[in-house]
Amino acid sequence: MSDVRDELFYKQKHVHDLLDEAGLAQSETYCARYMDFLQKAKTERLANAEAVRLAKAYGFHEFDRNAPLRAGDKIYRSVRGKMLLLAVIGKKSLAEGANICAAHIDSPRLDLKQVPLYEQNEIAYFKTHYYGGIRKYQWVTIPLELHGVVVKKTGESVSVNIGADPADPVFYVSDLLPHLAAKQSEQPLAKAIPGEKLNIILGSLPVRGDTGSDRVKLGVMKLLNDKYGITEEDFLSAEIEAVPAFPVREAGLDRSLIAGYGHDDRVCAFAELQALYETEAPEKTAVCVLADKEEIGSVGVTGMESRAFECFMGDICAKQGVEPDHCFEKSFCVSADVAMAFDPTWPEVSEIRNTAKLNYGVGIAKFTGRGGKSGSNDASAEVMGKLRGIFADANVTWQYAELGKVDEGGGGTVALYMGNRNIDTVDAGVPVLSMHAPYEIVAKHDCYMTYKAMKAVYASK
C-alpha cells in the first residue's frame, strides 16, 4: 500500500536526501557566498552597498531615467542608500507584468539616541533606543560593533565603523551579577532588562590633568573628534547602529548550519540577489526589491510602503509606454522573508503539521499576521497554485511554514504592501531558529533551495 500513500499523501522531503553530489557541492558554494555577504552586510546601508558592489560586477548599471532601456538590460536604483531596487528587463512588455521578489535588509538592533553621549560615575556611555522586535535580555553582555553615518550641518557625511575589524575594540551593555540579581530574576523576561538600561559602555579613562567635569565623556568625545571630526551636536543628525560583533560561522559538527546576525532577512535578500545576478534576458522583467524598515512596519521613504517602488516601476514602465497599474495587475510577487523553523526544544509554540523544519527547503506561507490572520496578505488559492507549479517545474524543494500555533503570537512581512498594490503576492523564505536573536541559525540547504526558488520565480512565464 506504500505506493498508494506516496501518491496520495503530502510528505515533506529532506533536502539532504534529495540532492545529488553536484547539488550538495552547489549548496556549499552558494552558502559560502552568502556567508561572505552576511559578514559584510551588518546594517541596511552596508547590505545595500555590498549588493550594489556585486551587482556592478555582474554587469548591472545605475538606472538612468533618460537613457533607452532594452530587453536584457540589468539596472539598479539605490533609494537613499538604504533600499535597493534592481531589475533585468524581460523580452515581453511590462504590460504583461513583472516577476518580483521582495525581501528586507534591515534587522533588529540597538540604535543610538540623538543625544546619546553621557558620563555616569566615571564611565562613558551611549544611550540607545532599540529598533524592531528584540528580546532585550539577549542584548546584554555580548560584543557589539557600531556602524552608521554622521551627517554634519555642512552636508558632509562621515561613515562610522568601529568593531568589525578584529583590531578594533568592541562595545558592551552590562547586566547584573547573579549574586545580586535575585529581584531581577523574579521579573518576567520582558521586564527584566528595561530599554533604558540598554546603555553601551564607551570608555572609562578620564582626561589626564583636566580638572573639569565629565572627564571620561570628554576623553571619548576627543577620540571621536580625532577619528571622525565630529562634535557632540553632530549626533543629532547621525544614524549609528549597534549590532552584534559575532562573526558569521558554520554551526554544528556536520557544518550543516550557519550562525550569524541578521539572517532575517538578509538570507532571503541574498537569495534574491544571487538569483537576479545570474538572470539573463528573462521572458518577463525580473525585479528584486530590498526594502528597509520592515522591522518597524515597512514605513517611511525607504520602507515597502514608500512610493519609491512606484517611482522605479513607473520609470521603467514609461520606457515601454505602459501604465504601472496595468503592469502591477499582471505581476507576480514573492515576499521573501524568513519563516520560523520548528525548534524541538520549544515544540509547544508550533503546530507541527504546518511548521517549517530545518533542511526541508524553502518555506511557503499563505498567510502571516496574528489572531485570525489579522494584518496578513493571505495569498489566494490561485497564487498558491501558481507558486507550486513554478517550484515543481524547477525542482525546488518547499515545505509549508506557519508562524506558530493559532493565537500563540504572530508576525508580518512586506507581502500585504505588495498585495495592496494589486500585485498577486505570496510569502516564501528560509526557516530560522532563534529569529531576531543577536545570533540566529539557518540550514545551508534551505538557503540554497530559497536561491533556487527565487531563480525559478524570475524565470517564470
Ligand code: MN
Ligand atoms: Mn523578516
Ligand code: MN
Ligand atoms: Mn523580522
